[in-house]
Amino acid sequence: MKIVVDAMGGDFAPEAVVEGAVLATREFGFPVILVGIEDAIQKELDKYEDAKDLPIEVRHASEVVEMHESPGKVLRSKRDSSMKVGLDLVKSGEGEAFISAGNTGAVLAYSTIILRPLKGVDRPAIAIQLPTQKGFAILLDAGANVDCKSNQLFQFGIMGHVYAKYILGMEEPGVGLLSIGEEDGKGNEVTKETFRWLSKSHIRFIGNVEAKEVYRGNADVIVCDGFTGNVALKISESLAEMIGKNLKTLFTSGIVPKIGYLMLKGRLREFKKSVDYSEKGGAPLLGVNGVVIIAHGSSSAKAIKNAILRAHEFVEKKVNQHIREDIEYNLDSKGSFWQHIKEIVAGHDENGGVPHKAEPSPVEDDIDTDTEEIETTEDKKPTEEPEK
Amino acid sequence: MKIVVDAMGGDFAPEAVVEGAVLATREFGFPVILVGIEDAIQKELDKYEDAKDLPIEVRHASEVVEMHESPGKVLRSKRDSSMKVGLDLVKSGEGEAFISAGNTGAVLAYSTIILRPLKGVDRPAIAIQLPTQKGFAILLDAGANVDCKSNQLFQFGIMGHVYAKYILGMEEPGVGLLSIGEEDGKGNEVTKETFRWLSKSHIRFIGNVEAKEVYRGNADVIVCDGFTGNVALKISESLAEMIGKNLKTLFTSGIVPKIGYLMLKGRLREFKKSVDYSEKGGAPLLGVNGVVIIAHGSSSAKAIKNAILRAHEFVEKKVNQHIREDIEYNLDSKGSFWQHIKEIVAGHDENGGVPHKAEPSPVEDDIDTDTEEIETTEDKKPTEEPEK
Structure with a gap:
């Protein structure tokens, strides 16, 4: 190899x-x-x-x-x-x-x-490992696809599940859908449809995950479109940068805070390293x-x-191979499920497309x-x- | 009153x-x-x-x-x-x-x-004040509208401009469009069209703003749909929560860091207060x-x-009154601009809608x-x- x-x-x-x-x-x-x-x-x-x-x-x-x-x-x-x-x-x-x-x-x-x-x-997705309060979570797509349909988000869910299971060794990773409310019905048109599809898949779908939950680490895999994913990651970097700068300024004005800061500097560096995902082996394009x-x-x-x-x-x-098998499992052995999807698509969803048909x-x-x-x-x- | x-x-x-x-x-x-x-x-x-x-x-x-x-x-x-x-x-x-x-x-x-x-x-938007490295920025929509069209984002830009100008007293607020790249052509379908519209408006449109720029404070107003805006705000809260908890854990294990932490505690509280926008007078529904x-x-x-x-x-x-006037200014006195938009809409954009026509x-x-x-x-x- x-x-x-x-x-x-x-x-x-x-x-x-x-x-x-x-x-x-x-x-x-x-x-x-x-x-x-x-x-x-x-x-x-x-x-x-x-x-x-x-x-x-x-x-x-x-x-x-x-x-x-x-x-x-x-x-x-x-x-x-x-x-x-x-x-x-x-x-x-x-x-x-x-x-x-x-x-x-x-x-x-x-x-x-x-x-x-x-x-x-339909489209490959970039999967990022995020540090959380409990360890790590996978977020995908982190920016490969700016306009996503629900069939793509559904596939991201399957791919994230495979990544978490076979690479991170999680037995039954919890896959969540990034949305603006935890209740089943919350979200935009695309996430609502994705929710229905993921609910019927073979993976452990834990439902909608609000952004305020992301770093708490209750979801092992977080599914979103690449626009939202990119914003979520980059705004996190931006906030971390501001907090770092502000803390330094606060801590280095006045003698007592300055001494305190010097005593903590090593720990701050350690912390920065622990959340730096650039050291974690890169992001797979799944x-x-x-x-x-x-x-x-x-x-x-x-x-x-x-x-x-x-x-x-x-x-x-x-x-x-696992991604292909897991997607095929949903395609083939759950015929009635896909039949149902096709009917939905044919009936009233002109944006959905048939989930397993790759587009140019x-x-x-x-x-x-x-x-x-x-x-x-x-x-x-x-x-x-x-x-x- | x-x-x-x-x-x-x-x-x-x-x-x-x-x-x-x-x-x-x-x-x-x-x-x-x-x-x-x-x-x-x-x-x-x-x-x-x-x-x-x-x-x-x-x-x-x-x-x-x-x-x-x-x-x-x-x-x-x-x-x-x-x-x-x-x-x-x-x-x-x-x-x-x-x-x-x-x-x-x-x-x-x-x-x-x-x-x-x-x-x-077309739709009201929730405008939030965010702390930045340079002071404050306004972000809208913070969650009122999960599925936005470009005419709505355009109106959010005008409303944000008015808020920054008349309430925050900024002479010529810089209005940016939240996107996944700074270059003009970057973004999803909706932001690309919004970009063109805002470019032709009377406000000071500073182009696309990447999420990593948000807390740097170079944009006074940040325009996005309510789904993205909600994710951006909530994930910021989530990260701040994690950083706070991790710092406390890091700082309170071992005697030297513990003393350092105690010396800094007051400053940390001050900092927390300075970024707490709940104290800032609430978010207007514009x-x-x-x-x-x-x-x-x-x-x-x-x-x-x-x-x-x-x-x-x-x-x-x-x-x-200013919002109405500023929107009307773009509707009326720039007839050719709106004519152009109407042509675009009639021609190849079935999603755009006529910008000034309110929908149910x-x-x-x-x-x-x-x-x-x-x-x-x-x-x-x-x-x-x-x-x-």
């Missing part, structure tokens, strides 16, 4: 990425392919005496995707970027998983187009044919190492892609059945 | 509400009408020796709306609640403004049905014919006093209201022209 790593992605690339690969291969032993500008990668590798003995391959890609380039432009113009070359390796089966700390939008767009969504999944992990832009070598370990877990624990990717609609470059992966050997 | 106060609304009603009215009338001198169960109110008033000399009237209403009753049920069954009697006083012109710390959904529903939306406004202030459920007497002062300001500074209230659609009870207020003397 080979893990493909975008050596050019992230604020500290290629240094931190190469170091992360060295740390991971030393510690875990499974092979890594570093993709990017060969000379730059080799120069970094040469810093480590044992690098030539480690299972690290280098694959050249001449172009680099910058952090703030528009994904559409990247797809059109960068045919030999480290992201595209890396994802092609996963598509061809040479690699099992892809990791990048680069431009999130570009990773998302490339992954969707090159790997294609899994059968039964629902594509292949494992893709999006690492934080500011990833350190340790964060990259953790992401490589996380990617390995996703492959080994056959997460994609929004990325493709958006951009002027050469279609001959985009091959279907339908016949491709699924990545979640690794070669032994 | 009389301010009508729901004496039965809030966790500490009627005690805290009556005390708030006593404090306000003592300090500011303008008359207050307390609505609710007469005996209970009088009993509270009797605690204050000077109460009979203060400009406080009591108006009996036999029913009380409980905090967790469904608004639909309340509207159908409670014909003599303190909310309904109070809002009827504003509708009849006897009172100028209404304040309640009770069930928010019920205040919203009663206000929309009894007072009706202002001309040019866009109805009349002034309505929704106070926090846990309002203290001081919070009620502040809400009474805030309501007085809204009347005195003719906020509703969702509350009415929802419930089984006796229509004979709901009179139109079109002929009513506008409340923002107070009797001198």
Whole structure:
């Protein structure tokens, strides 16, 4: 099993990425392919005496995707970027998983187009681990899909359940739907319909979860559209930043508070680290044919190492196979349920769409892609059945 | 100018509400009408020796709306609640403004049905003041409308501008649109269209604002739909709660941190107070014919006093008149702009609706209201022209 790593992605690339690969291969032993500008990668590798003995391959890609380039432009113009070359390796089966700390939008767009969504999944979703009062919760979608229909939110619920169960080892994860009231009937049009669907699925659906409950940790998985998810995460960062700054100001004016602050400084640093999810191994892009992990832009070598370990877990624990099976379980063996859904859709919901029918990717609609470059992966050997 | 106060609304009603009215009338001198169960109110008033000399009237209403009753049920069954009697006083012109710390959904529903939306406004919105690194920002809608169209978000922008300008005294408030990227093209379908409309309005539109910017305070007004706004506020509360608990745990294990914590405790309390917007005079429901202030459920007497002062300001500074004029300015004198919008709407946007055409209230659609009870207020003397 080979893990493909975008050596050019992230604020500290290629240094931190190469170091992360060295740390991971030393510690875990499974092979890594570093993709990017060969000379730059080799120069970094040469810093480590044992690098030539480690299972690290280098694959050249001449172009680099910058952090703030528009994904559409990247797809059109960068045919030999480290992201595209890396994802092609996963598509061809040479690699099992892809990791990048680069431009999130570009990773998302490339992954969707090159790997294609899994059968039964309309759109991939980014799943983030949030610290809570009780440990961790998974929130998805964290920003991949701004306009979501209820069938997509339903699939996010299934995918989040699989992630929590097989990667985080939760026996029966509680899946909640982010809404503005706990009562069953509360929410907007999309969440209300999603509520009905999740209620009838095989996962442990705990109903609506209000945002004030998120950090209390009573839900293991929190389902929302990417717009709301992005706002929820980013406003949390914004508030944490303000609280940090205000506390510092309050604590460092006046001699008594200043001494108090100095006594607490170590603990504050510890706390900051405990809630910093950039160290937690990155965020998986769930629902594509292949494992893709999006690492934080500011990833350190340790964060990259953790992401490589996380990617390995996703492959080994056959997460994609479980997602497909769980979605199929709802499609097939609950025929009457889906029949019911179809009737609802046909009857009075013109926005819902038939849940299991994949629609064209929004990325493709958006951009002027050469279609001959985009091959279907339908016949491709699924990545979640690794070669032994 | 009389301010009508729901004496039965809030966790500490009627005690805290009556005390708030006593404090306000003592300090500011303008008359207050307390609505609710007469005996209970009088009993509270009797605690204050000077109460009979203060400009406080009591108006009996036999029913009380409980905090967790469904608004639909309340509207159908409670014909003599303190909310309904109070809002009827504003509708009849006897009172100028209404304040309640009770069930928010019920205040919203009663206000929309009894007072009706202002001309040019489709739906009223709840506007919250948020603390930021630079002072305060207004966020609307904080939860009144879960499914918003772009014409509504556009109106929220105008209403937020008026609030910031005339109540908070900002010369040229910067109005931002909450979205998931700063670039013009980022957002979902609704925000993208709202972006175009706000760009062409007369207010100072500063473009998209990412959630990570909210607490930095670069936008004076933040526009979003009520679902997103509610999530943003509630998740902030949730995170603040977790940080508070975690800090306390971290700080009180081990003797050095414990001493440090004790030295800082006072400052922490100060900080908590500075970000507690329940003390800030409540959240106005913008866009109805009349002034309505929704106070926090846990309002203290001081919070009620502040809400009474805030309501007085809204009347005195003719906020509703300014909202109407500013919306009309965009409707009339920018004919070509609205013509353009109409063409867009007629052409390819079946969701947009004609921006200035009010649609039936969702509350009415929802419930089984006796229509004979709901009179139109079109002929009513506008409340923002107070009797001198």
